[in-house]
Amino acid sequence: MTDQRRAVLSAAEQALNAGDLFSRVSAGLRRLVPFHSAVWTAADPETGLITAPMLVENVGSGEGCYAYWESELLEENIVPFRELARATVPAAGLRAATGGLPARSARFRRLLLGQGVHDELRAVLRIGGRPWGLVSLFRTTDAFRPDEIALMAGLSRPLAACLRGFARPPESASRTDAPAPGLILFDASGEAMSANDEARQHIALLPKGPSFPTALGLKLPIWVVGTAFQARAVGEGRAHHGNARVRIRTTEGRWLACHASCLTGPGGSPGPVALVIEPAAPADLAVLVAEAYGLTSRELQITQLIARGMNTSEIAAALFISPHTVRDHLKAVFAKARVSSRGELVGRLFAEHYWPALPGRVPR
Template identity: 80%
Template sequence: MTERHRPVLAAAERATDALDLFSRVSAGLRRLVPFHSAVWTAADPETGLITAPMLVENLGTGEGCAAYWHSELLDENVLPFRDLARAAVPAAGLRAATGDLPARSARFRRLLQGQGVYDELRAVLRIGDRPWGLVSLFRTTDAFHPQETALLADLSRPLAERLRTLTRPPAAARRTDSPAPGLILFDESGEAVSANDEARHHLARLPKGPSFPTQLGLKLPIWVLGTALQARAIADGRDHGSARVRIQTTDGRWLTCHASCLTGPGGRPGPAALVLEPATPADLAVLVAEAYGLTPRELQITQLTARGMTTTEIATTLFISPHTVRDHFKTIFTKAGVSSRGALVARLFTDHYWPALPEPTQLGRPGQPPAQARIG
């Protein structure tokens, strides 16, 4: 990193949460890369879909925001985030990518041009192939220069690392109730047409952010709407990913939001069904492991530990030596801030589970390990 990056990174270090990070970094970056408006959002590192929080600066946060993400997922666009997440360079300008013909992108033709946008600079904040955040900067005059694109690309990993740290799930407060899954149905046009009481219960606990009104009297957060749009994109063959995202609630717990499109008579496209439900340990395992910076191998070892395996059994399963397993444990303990295997399993699989796990006597048949010890 150069001296030019230092003020932005220093601002990122002072952030207290993800939304504060976006606000501080945006203000610092604007001095280096001038822009008129911006969108900063967290992303689910497994699916790349948008999740809370989101910061929208100098842009509409209602129907315009919904239209932006509708175009992102369902239109033929230049530089969709899903492609940029896999690109060699995680940042690119729209005019530069289209040879100064931005109208080649449906997003520009249908939305940005009418809002007076001249150019858009996008970036994915990523660590390896895991996207932790998405950024769009907009200018009403002048194109973004290659040097500005390169500067934002250089910030991708350090900002993703800071965002990952701030996204680390805190230990959830224990509770005994188990809210049932919430269900929302969308018609073929994408309009929400039905929702149960459990869905309303979960929606009321989602953080504030851009939302879209519906005929049901509910406002759907853009993260929920985006998951439903992704399900439609998969059904239409535009994407082969997963319509699944994890969202932290206002009381620090976690929900999993997942959607799929149903099939109607004669194989015709039917409605889309979206489910909101408390996240399980399996839902959070990778998210928590990523947040602590565990490598895929370290996560494997942690999962096998959660199953109750010994060092020798883990070594045999992974075809490595017991000495290598012990070395991995030292690194894992340091990253997770624990000193024992039991504390490690609790930190990654139990502390973040909503609701509290039942007592071991309620799990399985006699002689079987507890349910949380079979995660993985």
């Protein structure tokens, strides 16, 4: 490990949460890779869409942030995050990627150039093929050098591992009731045109971050707006894969699922977007919790069967493995979840995190 990487990761190890991680790493990285402004955001590991928290440094007004993510999801750009997430190297400089012609990117022409940006270095923080964070660094003079891009790429996996750990739900979740599903409708131009009271209640529980006023008197966080953008992209045929779905953690430590779809307008044209925000169901959180605790797919299977009340022999028969193998997997799960019994395991991964908002529902 180079001294540069070690310095940045040392700062990351002191972080208390994802937001603190972004602040510490950004400050440490700025001394090694100078930049004028930056955007650091968590990402949903299944869809790659932005989620809380987000750190925006010297980017300007909220409208600029709105336009940045609108361009990312609805325009043709060079090295979009969705492609960078699958690339061999998870970091790229805009000028390097365009052969010194950044104006090939709609994002640069429409937004960055007018803000005095000379180059953008973006990276996906990923581990195991899943993106946990997205980073954009902006420089007003000089292009990002190959060694600077390589440094950012080398930080991708270790920083993603930190973010994955912070995604782990708290050991004692709030048991207060949560509102029923909320609904927000956006017109064909992307303006919010109606919302129910439940949506307002859910949004009030979301952490602070870039948000945008609407004619409804409701400020919508960028994570909600971004999900609506993705639904529009799918409806307009701009996104050929992926869905408009993201998990967002509330200030109470619980998880909400935000998902949107583009309705059909007259003549089959894309119409309004309907967005639902509601307490996350077990299916919404299974992969997220498994990844946060470092469970393998087999360990997650066994844990889910335990939550259904199955004993070792029944699990072995269902998965076509030996009881001894089940016990070995279960031992590993206990160590990762820091529990010593099946009851503790179900309480830690399921009762506390999957159903805190559904009083009276008890897992078998």
